[in-house]
Amino acid sequence: MLIPRCSRLESKTGKFPTRSRPGVCAGKKVDYNLAKEISMSETIAHDRDLDLAYRAIARDPRYAHFINIPERIIRCLDHFGIACDPVEIRQSLRAYYLFIGVVDDAIDCGKLEIGRDILERFRNRVPCFDDRTRGSRVSLVIEVLKQNISDEVYPLVVGKLHELYRAIVTERKAETITAYIAQRKVVGRLTAELSYVLIRSFLEGDVRSFRRFLKRVGAVGCLVDSVIDLRADTRLGLVSFKPTISDFLKLLISTLREGLSVSMKHPALLGVFLEAVSDNVRDRFRVGPRPEPRFIAAPGKEGVPSVV
Numbered sequence: 001m002l003i004p005r006c007s008r009l010e011s012k013t014g015k016f017p018t019r020s021r022p023g024v025c026a027g028k029k030v031d032y033n034l035a036k037e038i039s040m041s042e043t044i045a046h047d048r049d050l051d052l053a054y055r056a057i058a059r060d061p062r063y064a065h066f067i068n069i070p071e072r073i074i075r076c077l078d079h080f081g082i083a084c085d086p087v088e089i090r091q092s093l094r095a096y097y098l099f100i101g102v103v104d105d106a107i108d109c110g111k112l113e114i115g116r117d118i119l120e121r122f123r124n125r126v127p128c129f130d131d132r133t134r135g136s137r138v139s140l141v142i143e144v145l146k147q148n149i150s151d152e153v154y155p156l157v158v159g160k161l162h163e164l165y166r167a168i169v170t171e172r173k174a175e176t177i178t179a180y181i182a183q184r185k186v187v188g189r190l191t192a193e194l195s196y197v198l199i200r201s202f203l204e205g206d207v208r209s210f211r212r213f214l215k216r217v218g219a220v221g222c223l224v225d226s227v228i229d230l231r232a233d234t235r236l237g238l239v240s241f242k243p244t245i246s247d248f249l250k251l252l253i254s255t256l257r258e259g260l261s262v263s264m265k266h267p268a269l270l271g272v273f274l275e276a277v278s279d280n281v282r283d284r285f286r287v288g289p290r291p292e293p294r295f296i297a298a299p300g301k302e303g304v305p306s307v308v
Contacts (some may be wrong), residue, residue: 049134050129050133050134050140053134053137053140054140054141054144057098057102057137057140057141058094058098061283062101062105062283063098063101063102063105064279064282064283065101065276065279065280065282065283066097066098066100066101067094067097067098067101068276068279069093069097069276070089070090070093070094070097071090072272072275072276073089073093073195073199073214074086074089074090075269075272076210076213076214076217076269076272077089077203077210079266079268079269080207080209080210080213082203082204082205082207082210083203083204083205084199084202084203084204085202088199088202089199089202091148092148092198092199092202093195093198093199095141095144095145095147095148096145096148096194096195096198097195098141098144099141099142099144099145100191102137102138102141103115103118103138103141103142106118106138107168108233108236108238109236112168112169112172115165115168115169116165118138118142119158119161119162119165121139121142121143122142122146122158122161125146125151125154126146127143127144127146127147128143129143148198149198150201152201153197153198153200153201156197157194157197157198160190160193160194160197161194163190164187164190164191164194167183167186167187167190168187170183170186171183171184171186171187172238172239172240173240174239174240174241175240175241176241177241177243177247177250177251178250180226180239180241180251181223181226181250181251181254184219184222184223184225184226185219185222185223185258186219187222188215188218188219188220188221188222188223189215189216189218189219190218191218191221191222192214192215192217192218192219192221193211193214193215193218195214195218196210196211196214196215213262213266216258216261216262217262217273219258220255220258220259220262221276221280223251223254223255223258223259224255224259224276224277224280225280226251226255227248227251227252227255228280228281230243230248230251231243259273
C-alpha cells in the first residue's frame with residue numbers, strides 16, 4: 001500500500017530512526033474531525049479506499065516523472081557511497097514528489113493564490129483522512145505527505161514550503177528572462193533541499209557534498225522544465241513577460257551550461273541525468289487535460305478555502 005500503515009513503521013535495519021504517524025494506532029483509529037473512535041473493520045475499509053484513491057493519482061501519466069525521481073536519488077546516494085535506508089527514503093520521497101507534481105499542476109491550472117490555501121492545511125500537524133480528503137487529489141497528497149514527515153523536522157519542512165511558495169511567487173513576477181532563469185534556479189534548489197531535509201535522518205556519514213549536489217541538480221531540473229514548458233506557460237499566462245526567440249536561446253544555453261557542469265563533475269551519473277530529461281520530455285506526450293481545481297472548507301476551518 002502507498003499510504004503508510006502501522007506495520008511499516010519499524011526500521012528495516014535498526015540503524016535509522018522511525019517516523020511517528022499521527023492519527024494511527026493499533027486496533028482503533030481516532031477520527032480527529034468527528035472526535036470519536038472508529039472500529040478496526042471500518043478503519044480497514046476506509047484505508048483501502050484511501051489507498052486506491054492514492055494509487056490512482058500515482059498512476060496518472062502526468063506524474064510519471066515525479067514518481068521516478070526517488071529511485072534516481074537512491075542511485076545518486078549509492079554513487080556517493082552514502083549508507084541509507086532505501087525503503088524509508090523511497091516512501092518519503094514518493095510522497096513528497098507526488099505532492100510536488102499534483103500541487104504544481106493545481107497552481108498552473110488555477111490561481112497562484114492557491115498555494116496559500118495548500119499551506120494552510122499544514123498548520124494542522126495531524127493528518128486528516130475524511131471523505132473530503134479522499135475526494136480531492138490535492139488534499140490527499142498533502143495528508144499522505146504529512147504522514148511521511150517526522151515530528152523532528154516538521155516545523156523545518158513547513159518553513160521551507162513557505163519559502164518555496166514565496167520563490168514561486170517571485171518567479172511569476174519576473175519581467176526579464178535573466179530574472180526568470182535566476183528565480184527558476186532558486187525554486188529548483190529549494191525543491192531539492194526539501195527532499196534532503198525529509199530523508200536526512202535515513203542517511204549515514206558525511207552528506208554535505210551530496211546536499212550541495214542535490215541542490216545543483218534541482219536547479220538544473222527546473223531549467224530543463226522551463227525549456228520544455230516555456231511556450232505553454234506563456235500561453236497560459238504563467239510568465240509575466242513575452243519571451244522572444246533570443247530569450248529562449250538564452251534559457252537553453254544557461255540550461256546546457258549548468259547541466260554540462262554537473263555532468264562533467266559526476267560523469268558516472270550521466271546516464272541518470274539523461275534518463276531524467278528523457279522521462280520529463282515523455283511526460284509531455286503522456287498527459288491529458290489538466291483537472292480543474294475545486295475549493296472546499298479545510299477540516300476544522302469553517303469558511304477557509306482549501307484546494308481540492
